[in-house]
Amino acid sequence: MPYDPDSDDPAIKSRPVYHSPAHLPPANDYLCVIEPAAREILSTLLRQACYRRARIVMSSAGAGRETVPTVVDRDVWEELARRLDDALETVTVGCRLVVAGSEGFLWDVQTFALEKGFVDEEIVLYPVAGQGRRVFCVHCHTLAEPVYVSPVNCPNCQMALEVRDHFSRRLGAYIGVRIDAEVPSEIPPREVLS
């Protein structure tokens, strides 16, 4: 389909559309992986029924705060990955993976889970609203998070980046491209991202 900027459909096909179900899909086992900011979402889901087995692994990112950290923290992720690996040792096929958190977190966990042997249909994603975007600078390959406005300056190379709706599932990030490449220093006013 040709790109139509006036269409109501998401014109950028790579931008994820989340069909987060209001109730957890039926299963005998759930592994819930969340960021602290998603505690309310998860407790609402878990209160709906009595589940045979549900385990929760919570990231320490932003522990003690209600927002996600301002930079992608490898140490936090690696510590979470170790705990996920431990939990996955006893997971058998049929388990549902429930992931709730900022958008970048959802795709980090999804990518990790697919590598460990989950398939797409066994994973449900619950994005927490208002957590901003993760942005990948195509010029210096730096990730910036959370980003609420466009253009934004890359925290590493300082380039003014237009935050595109093009999304990389591998990186869990939107693509940031230099906005004044044609006419240097011609930078439009900032807009708040949806």
Next chain:
Amino acid sequence: MSASLSVRVASIETITPVIKQFTLASTGTPLPPFSPGSHIVVTLPIRERMCRNAYSLLGDPADNGLYHIAVRRQDASRGGSRYLHEEVKVGDRLTVSSPANLFLPSWEARHHLLIAGGIGMTPFMSYLHEFRRRGVSYELHCAFRDSATGDYRAWLEQQAGQRLYCYESERPDFTRLLAEKPLGTHVYVCGPDAMLQAVIAAARDLGWGSGRVHYEAFAGPQPGRPFVARLARSGGEIAVEGESSLLEALEAYGVEVPNLCRGGVCGQCRTVVVEGQVEHRDSFLDDSEKQRHRAIMPCVSRAQSDTLILDL
């Protein structure tokens, strides 16, 4: 259909009273290579019409000089297997398609659970060659209707050893087979439709995502009631005999319809129906599409009504 190849029947082995193995060799340029799980479509001239049957390649994909197929004699079918059993001799030329693969192993799987019914073991024979090379984890469950499986069973025992589980005249308990499997297990089933449906249902009930459930029906088109196919665009009219599939009748008439599996699975030959009631025999269209009677898979499905008008 993929490009056709002329091959020579290099040898014929009798595996059991009802199964013969045909070894096919190139008549000139080397045969194209294939991946595990591939099949070829063999064209057989039967009483002035062409019968085209798909057979799995059971040899070693790394040995690309020859194609091996196993043909089970199906007396209640349309004559293709009978023709191969009774008419085809060593040295004969046959026309086959290039290999196509709708049943490739998912190499990202941590463990492969293979389930075969009878002659449905043939695609897994090509898997085992590649599994051995790659050293992957697998188990193979084979259900046989009778014990007459001859050399194939001995070969499987030698290849798979402790990983082979055989079931004679009893159906495996699929729910038990699929329960408590380590994350990263994929299941593959090849056999009669009832077995496919039972495995698919067991996997779904246990919460397996459809992406880890793979299946291939070995059943080709079954005979049925004769009917007339009318072509809305080109204006032709084709009498489809009871022994011929609609796809074969279209091909004999000179109408090329894209196709791959010839078993109602892959969806390539989907054709729009303008008028008429379809007798759906495929596993590609979903229930609501089948109820609308606006599409047909001509490789296996036929007409309920006397006439079917196709958008061709």
